[in-house]
Amino acid sequence: MIKRKKPGSFSSEAVVLADRKTKQLCKRLGSEHIALIDHADVDEMAAGSLLDTGVQTVINLSPYMTGQYPAEGARRLLAAGVRLYEIPANYDNPSMIDQLNGCQASLTNSQLRFSTTQGVETIIPLQMVTTEHIQAKWTEANVTLDETLSLFIDNTLQYASREKDLFLKPLCQLDLRTRMENRHVVVVVRGKHYREDLQTLHAYIREYRPILIGVDGGADALIQAGYIPDLIVGDMDSISDKALMCGAEIVVHAFSDGRAPGRWRVSDLGLDYHLLPAPGTSEDVAMLLAYENNAELIVTIGTHTNMIDFLEKGRKGMASTLLVRTKIGTKLIDAKGVNQLYQPRWSWKLWGWCIAAMLTPITAALMINPVARHVAQMLWTQWRTWAF
Structure with a gap:
């Protein structure tokens, strides 16, 4: 009160x-x-x-x-x-x-x-x-931003030098039922502007039917937007039980030494899952997973890409993201880039619906208006006389 x-x-x-x-x-x-x-x-x-x-x-x-x-x-x-x-x-x-x-x-x-x-x-x-x-x-x-950026870059490069060998190695092979080879893959993270980006890509998703990967809470974001994720990747700390039980294939991201606190939550729900030990963040792992399963194109929504994003997550550098994006960069594109490059394709089916929509009010007018109906009958009689 x-x-x-x-x-x-x-x-x-x-x-x-x-x-x-x-x-x-x-x-x-x-x-x-x-x-x-x-x-x-x-x-x-x-x-x-x-x-x-x-x-x-x-x-x-x-x-x-x-x-x-x-x-x-x-x-x-x-x-x-x-x-x-x-x-x-x-x-x-x-x-x-x-x-x-x-x-x-x-x-x-x-x-x-x-x-x-x-x-x-x-x-x-x-x-x-x-x-x-x-x-x-x-x-x-804003006054201290340059100093913060300098420390952030130093930290990123230091850890990138230490961890580069981990990212050069392929991930552990998983027997996934989700096939990504030669398919477009959309990786959704519940980051900044994810709702707007999902709305922007509605036509693209409807036409290309890409594989949808939700990273932790990104699975909830997909469900809220009216989609069902094909794959859920993460440490399972910010995803709802509803999303976990939506029928998607689940990959629990574990630390490199195999520890995975999130596996117990999935087990308690009685769900099957794959365990994937890997360095870096869960969104990094999701992108690598798509890349190593030969996805044709990887589209990201809501991912963390700059210093502010990572400082807000409590990370003092972005070594893993730098290494992953460097490795898979040829197949990687941001959602806003897709929106600029993608143009919906017109199909014969769509043209047919448009023509039908235009003819419907004309036909209705001819049937209702007596003058229009009389003119149509005269034209029909004239055409039959000419044709025969």
Whole structure:
């Protein structure tokens, strides 16, 4: 319940839901809750997930923007009218996530009050995050962007040098029922603008019938757009049970040493799966899998391709992606590139439907209008006289 006291004053009472992983929290978050996250430099995708839940108040144990790079999340949340708060840096309580999760609390004028299981009332001071605060951090981030880029490049090249032999070797061979040889393959990741790109490629997908690979939550993205994935690849940490049970073939991405926490989730659902140990990210593995199964063309949607994308994912470099894209580059194209190059082909069937659509109103007019019907009968009589 939200109460307005006077201008500049705000009060609300609600259940707090908390999680150290924002994407996990969003699965159970609703508009009636207060969200408690621990997410430095909130990215655009996380902000979008929070907005989808309808939540109106978000408290962050970490800074919404540290100033290291221009993260978009806080700006997007503020623009949507969401109230943002941070815990002061001098208030250190590592167990706060566990203490507050599921707890009834009241938020009044930048103070969060709740009672512990022992009945002790606790007051946590909050700092309200304003547009001016985020704009100042945004300016700071742009000033330091060149230094951040330099460190990012150094890290990328260092790890690329160490890991290049891993990516030169072929992946473990899997006995897949999904045949990709000489087929177009679309790899969908739930990254920036994936919804728009899927909509843009609707005509292309309808005509070419490509193999559809969903990378973790990318499988949910395909289902939401009205498609059924042929293959699901990932560590299974951000995909729904509904998507896992859609009938697609499942490839669980494991660490190079064989560890795969996601396999237990698939096993618990009673589903068959393939285990694929490989370095790099799951989207890298999905592209490599299509390449090594002799796909004719690999189209990517929502994949991470630049420094900001990777910093938002908490990765300080993009060595694996650089190596994979270098290896398969001749067959790789971004969704926006397909939209620019692809033109729908006109078929005789389509022409037939167009002609039928044009003739239908003309025929109806001839049948209804007596003058038009009389003229048509005269023309028919004249034609028969001439023909015979």
